[in-house]
Amino acid sequence: MKEVLILGEVKDASLDPRILELLGAGKKLTEASGDKLSVLLMGDRVEDVAEAAASYGPDSVYKIEHPLLERFNADLWLAALEQACAEIKPSILLMSHSFIGMELGPRLAYRLDSRLTTDCIDLTIDSEDGRLLGTKPVSGGNAICVFKCAGQTQMVTVRGNVFPPAESGNAGGAIASINVTIDKSMSRLESLEIVEEDTVALDKANVVISGGAGLGDEDGFEMLEELAEALGKSFGSVMVGCSRMAVDKGWMSSDHQIGLTGTIIAPDIYVAVGISGAIQHLVGMVHSKKIIAINTDPSCNIFKVADYGIVEDFEQVVPALIKRLEEVL
Numbered sequence: 020m021k022e023v024l025i026l027g028e029v030k031d032a033s034l035d036p037r038i039l040e041l042l043g044a045g046k047k048l049t050e051a052s053g054d055k056l057s058v059l060l061m062g063d064r065v066e067d068v069a070e071a072a073a074s075y076g077p078d079s080v081y082k083i084e085h086p087l088l089e090r091f092n093a094d095l096w097l098a099a100l101e102q103a104c105a106e107i108k109p110s111i112l113l114m115s116h117s118f119i120g121m122e123l124g125p126r127l128a129y130r131l132d133s134r135l136t137t138d139c140i141d142l143t144i145d146s147e148d149g150r151l152l153g154t155k156p157v158s159g160g161n162a163i164c165v166f167k168c169a170g171q172t173q174m175v176t177v178r179g180n181v182f183p184p185a186e187s188g189n190a191g192g193a194i195a196s197i198n199v200t201i202d203k204s205m206s207r208l209e210s211l212e213i214v215e216e217d218t219v220a221l222d223k224a225n226v227v228i229s230g231g232a233g234l235g236d237e238d239g240f241e242m243l244e245e246l247a248e249a250l251g252k253s254f255g256s257v258m259v260g261c262s263r264m265a266v267d268k269g270w271m272s273s274d275h276q277i278g279l280t281g282t283i284i285a286p287d288i289y290v291a292v293g294i295s296g297a298i299q300h301l302v303g304m305v306h307s308k309k310i311i312a313i314n315t316d317p318s319c320n321i322f323k324v325a326d327y328g329i330v331e332d333f334e335q336v337v338p339a340l341i342k343r344l345e346e347v348l
């Protein structure tokens with residue numbers, strides 16, 4: 020039987036949420052093909068994380084535990100991953116399009132004499148030859164292309180917030196250990212300094228309110244901040260995002276940008292204010308559970324994906340919304 024293997028990342032000794040999305044993607048593939056689905060975890064001690072991963076229904080969870088794998092070290096992780104692939108012989112290897120996936124993916128593909136498709140937004144199996152088809156945006160997002168890779172192990176990195184996460188509660192898969200031979204001489208890393216950045220975690224927010232060129236100037240974003248504060252009383256984490264136009268105009272910093280070249284998000288509620296809905300913006304928010312759009316142009320694209328649309332000047336709508344929220348909350 021063929022095997023689809025997921026490289027699971029461990030964050031702060033727990034399961035990185037991205038693994039659940041990879042499990043969602045892996046289940047979609049193996050349900051179609053009948054292949055085995057497994058997860059590989061690496062670290063100094065990953066027993067608890069392996070048990071957590073097993074509860075999401077893969078057929079098996081492999082763990083590689085070694086003191087030298089305590090922190091991410093590309094050379095050592097690559098050596099361990101290569102040895103694990105030699106043992107498991109997966110037909111497909113799924114990795115997150117994270118800095119770990121982007122660092123390990125190309126180097127492992129070279130070592131396995133295989134090919135890698137990066138940043139996939141969809142995965143399917145070719146019904147004719149059973150090989151993996153990876154879909155990804157190309158030419159700066161102006162086209163979408165489907166790739167089929169040669170090689171015994173077909174490898175992809177998968178964009179975050181695209182696949183629905185797997186749900187727990189399925190029968191636990193078996194946990195097996197894999198022994199690897201690694202030592203310090205394999206690492207060319209001289210020093211590692213971890214800098215905690217004060218980044219905007221838009222992809223973790225329950226509600227995102229985004230502003231675009233239609234706000235007219237940066238003062239419009241103050242109004243959105245007030246709306247975020249009012250909604251924050253009942254929705255937990257509420258953050259303000261923006262379109263690229265708002266970044267280009269200098270109204271917001273680029274870490275607030277939603278879209279193809281910004282952050283991809285799927286919050287419970289997305290509010291688009293003065294945003295036309297260009298394809299590069301939609302790619303970043305179309306998986307939001309409920310989309311509300313406020314725009315003066317009834318024919319604009321954003322209304323095609325919105326669950327609720329308000330055709331009105333935002334300066335009329337947003338203060339009225341804030342007032343109403345303050346009355347009822």
Ligand SMILES: Cc1cc2nc3c(=O)[nH]c(=O)nc-3n(C[C@H](O)[C@H](O)[C@H](O)COP(=O)(O)OP(=O)(O)OC[C@H]3O[C@@H](n4cnc5c(N)ncnc54)[C@H](O)[C@@H]3O)c2cc1C
Nearest residue numbers: 159231232233262263264278279280281293294295315333
């Ligand atoms: C390679 C590439 C990558 C890109 N990546 C991204 C990306 O990641 N994210 C992104 O957002 N864009 C991206 N873009 C840019 C994208 O193509 C659009 O130009 C951009 O999204 C438009 O931003 P906008 O909707 O704010 O502005 P506009 O398209 O100008 O829309 C403004 C909207 O505001 C409405 N409006 C005007 N006045 C009001 C008012 N008073 N009240 C309510 N509504 C009003 C208008 O009707 C209009 O629909 C990218 C482009 C390229 C080529």
